[in-house]
Amino acid sequence: MALELASTKGTTLARPVPAESPLAIRGLTVSYGQKPAVFSVDMTVRAGEMTAIIGPNGAGKSTLLKAALGIVAPLSGQVQVFGRPLAAQRARIAYVPQRASVDWDFPTRVIDVVMMGLYRELGLLGRVRKSHLARAEECLARVGMAEFADRQIGQLSGGQQQRVFLARALAQDADLYLLDEPFAGVDAATEKAIIAVLKSLRAEGRTVVAVHHDLATVTEYFDNVFLINTTKIAEGPVAEAFTAEALQATYGGRLATAQVDQLARALV
Template identity: 55%
Template structure:
């Protein structure tokens, strides 16, 4: 049974399709890149899968069932720009939010939950910032905290919406290490990603998206110049530049 199965998914804003008849399946225990130009519907896809926005039609299955947030099988890292970083809370409390699906919203975290949250902060290099207000953290540090929160959820599938955007090299390396650790644990991770140069280094499997599914499959077979041209359309100069860089890697 595949972790995620999408069949004929259509999502529209004000009757204008943003995703049209999208279909794909993803294998378990893989790092999967969702690749496409701006406006292709990548973030919309994730939000539709998670039930954060309504779908017009189609089927979304998580391990063969309709998604239910109470099942605790899915973790989510949103775009950093969509988060209210002025909310008065510290890094440890943000990570503990990832445990609420296990302990309930109206129960206090146990000592075990606290220890697990600190361990998640340690894994992303943020243990010493546990009591720091999130508004006082740098962009890269904030992203690491949200990654730690996702780890604390102990999910089977993770959706990450452009986790590499606006972070420094050290944070990017930390994110890559975390992705590989999740893969070793048998987790399935889907990542919205825009840097074509690093796709082959980071992902086992790719979904090329531009309002519809252009291609999907193992990176080696699917992430080709021909498919990129089909995905990015008329942006040929941009792709020709990336073509040289990709071929040099």
């Protein structure tokens, strides 16, 4: 257990950070064209906890996640996963992309999508065994979708689609889960189901990082926040970093003062 200094907005807090943070990002800059979407960002994710990435639209939340996963190439900076380069640790990361990123009319069933999570184990020519199917079904049951296994994915509601994506990630049996807006546009039942699964992942000692939109539920759902608007604004446990000032700095004029006050009161 090494001691590392994590600094947030002026205050330097000496907090123990495990030597092998599940996800450590240093000086990351990503740019589409000439305008950086993420500029010189440091991030240290704490193991076995849940962290929310928060910021306004276009603040670079998804980009940060995609750069951490090697989906977009950074201009500069390093990403380390459990203390080693990303390429060596692919098997330990599971990614849940935004629901809108795929075509749901694609000819595939729910169970087939979950089986994609077992891609690495199956290999190129390996046969699908009963044990594989059983595991995929188990993951579906975990998100409450067991009876939908044989449905075409286009017949699902938005919330159900999101749960299928989560089940696919569960099938990977990873140590670090990265989710891009898992609660965006889903029904209340789905939100409940997803947060229950994420908390059970945490209980198993796994690490969860999610891009999150709903400021009202941050305190209830997450242990840590990472506030970003192109650059990092604040990072740390909810109680310390999720403050009215930090939110004002993140959202600027876009967050009404009344909203900030309300949140600040809720935080007390």
